[in-house]
Amino acid sequence: MRFLPPVKPRVPALLFAVVLTCAPSCPAFEPLSGLPSLRRSASTTDAETVRPYLSRLGSAPDWSRLDAYQHAITRDEFVYLLEHCYAAKPSAYQPFLSILSDRVLIRLQSNDPAAGLYTLHFAQASQIPIKRQRFWRKREELPRQPDDGSLPLRGLRVAVDPGHIGGDWTKWDDRDFQIGRHTLRIREGEMTLKVAKILQRDLTRLGATIGLTRESNNPRTSLRPEDLQDEARQYLIQRNRIPSSKSISFTASQMFAISSEIDARADWLNKEFQPDVALCLHFDAAPFPNPLRPSFVRSNYIHMLINGTYSEGEIKEDDSRLEMLLRILQGVYYSEEKLASLAGDALQKETRLPVFSGYGSSTAQRVNDNPMVWARNLKANRAFLCPTLFFEPHCMNNILTYRRVQAGEYAGLREFDGIYRKNIYQEYADGIAAALVKYYGR
Numbered sequence: 001m002r003f004l005p006p007v008k009p010r011v012p013a014l015l016f017a018v019v020l021t022c023a024p025s026c027p028a029f030e031p032l033s034g035l036p037s038l039r040r041s042a043s044t045t046d047a048e049t050v051r052p053y054l055s056r057l058g059s060a061p062d063w064s065r066l067d068a069y070q071h072a073i074t075r076d077e078f079v080y081l082l083e084h085c086y087a088a089k090p091s092a093y094q095p096f097l098s099i100l101s102d103r104v105l106i107r108l109q110s111n112d113p114a115a116g117l118y119t120l121h122f123a124q125a126s127q128i129p130i131k132r133q134r135f136w137r138k139r140e141e142l143p144r145q146p147d148d149g150s151l152p153l154r155g156l157r158v159a160v161d162p163g164h165i166g167g168d169w170t171k172w173d174d175r176d177f178q179i180g181r182h183t184l185r186i187r188e189g190e191m192t193l194k195v196a197k198i199l200q201r202d203l204t205r206l207g208a209t210i211g212l213t214r215e216s217n218n219p220r221t222s223l224r225p226e227d228l229q230d231e232a233r234q235y236l237i238q239r240n241r242i243p244s245s246k247s248i249s250f251t252a253s254q255m256f257a258i259s260s261e262i263d264a265r266a267d268w269l270n271k272e273f274q275p276d277v278a279l280c281l282h283f284d285a286a287p288f289p290n291p292l293r294p295s296f297v298r299s300n301y302i303h304m305l306i307n308g309t310y311s312e313g314e315i316k317e318d319d320s321r322l323e324m325l326l327r328i329l330q331g332v333y334y335s336e337e338k339l340a341s342l343a344g345d346a347l348q349k350e351t352r353l354p355v356f357s358g359y360g361s362s363t364a365q366r367v368n369d370n371p372m373v374w375a376r377n378l379k380a381n382r383a384f385l386c387p388t389l390f391f392e393p394h395c396m397n398n399i400l401t402y403r404r405v406q407a408g409e410y411a412g413l414r415e416f417d418g419i420y421r422k423n424i425y426q427e428y429a430d431g432i433a434a435a436l437v438k439y440y441g442r
């Protein structure tokens with residue numbers, strides 16, 4: 001059972017600065033200055049305490065994780081990454097980050113100015129760059145491959161994350177439908193697991209070490225929706241929503257199937273497996289014209305996601321703000337963007353899918369000239385602290401996709417609408433393997 005993060009007692013800002021100073025020469029934690037004050041949250045539980053504003057099921061962050069990145073990034077690079085990829089717009093981060101000439105002041109608790117600030121000092125442009133703490137390796141840091149090219153991915157550690165969950169657990173997950181009788185149900189979590197197992201086999205043959213965030217259709221988390229009723233109610237109250245039994249039940253389901261499940265996967269990935277790259281496998285879907293009666297849609301497309309485009313509301317979440325900053329400080333973006341471009345191209349070549357026309361809202365933004373690649377802030381691509389590629393090929397409710405899923409994992413090729421194709425799962429895995437060999441194989 002997991003409990004709500006403890007409610008931090010209010011302490012005078014000066015005391016906070018003394019207690020949490022990270023090093024004698026580097027007072028990272030400072031009393032408030034330089035940032036606009038925020039209105040006290042409606043969630044204040046009493047006159048003395050303020051419950052931190054966190055993501056769904058989030059935990060209060062440990063800001064000392066930033067200590068390893070003092071003087072590690074120049075101001076120019078920090079601002080570039082923040083504005084080019086991570087913040088939806090400058091006004092999204094300005095209430096929480098104050099960028100000065102030599103340092104950035106970071107609000108420790110967005111809804112309580114008295115909690116103070118963390119000071120992160122920038123590197124000088126003339127300074128020799130220090131190695132930034134991270135467990136993942138860039139491609140030039142991997143061991144050299146055998147000259148005969150037999151193991152192009154030797155030494156590479158790849159985490160494969162089959163999106164969602166399967167079996168009866170899909171009732172919490174909403175990625176499950178059936179059109180017509182006597183047909184296979186379409187369950188995204190079961191389809192992604194099939195691709196993951198093929199990748200595990202094929203990438204191992206190419207020399208990589210593979211870990212799966214889940215090996216079966218069961219969830220990795222031990223929490224269940226019934227354990228999360230209190231957390232769901234508190235979350236709704238803090239966001240000024242009415243905690244009706246229906247909304248609590250819905251939020252608790254999402255806390256189970258998304259938040260807690262991805263937390264459990266991220267815990268294993270970041271602390272135990274520590275890969276060089278993470279692959280989040282998904283199948284896309286277009287909205288049903290009538291959600292109560294599933295029917296086929298014409299749409300069928302592909303796109304790729306990397307982490308970015310945080311809204312003001314997301315940067316306001318103390319735990320999300322720290323995770324965003326860690327990605328910036330580790331320079332995750334550079335590998336992520338290049339790999340997403342390559343992988344999107346390779347997968348499109350295999351699938352022959354048209355490119356997704358784009359997000360109609362401000363939830364995602366383009367970061368390069370590849371129309372397939374979008375930056376979007378999702379729980380998994382924020383929590384997996386390494387280059388993380390989010391694959392979104394095929395609309396599951398398109399009739400061609402549906403027919404290919406019904407055909408299963410056949411060997412060789414089969415004709416669909418005049419084109420001979422591999423089975424849909426092998427095709428998916430082949431696109432990814434081709435991209436990894438192209439990027440990492442030397």
Ligand SMILES: [Zn+2]
Pocket residue numbers: 163164188281282283
């Ligand atoms: Zn999905």
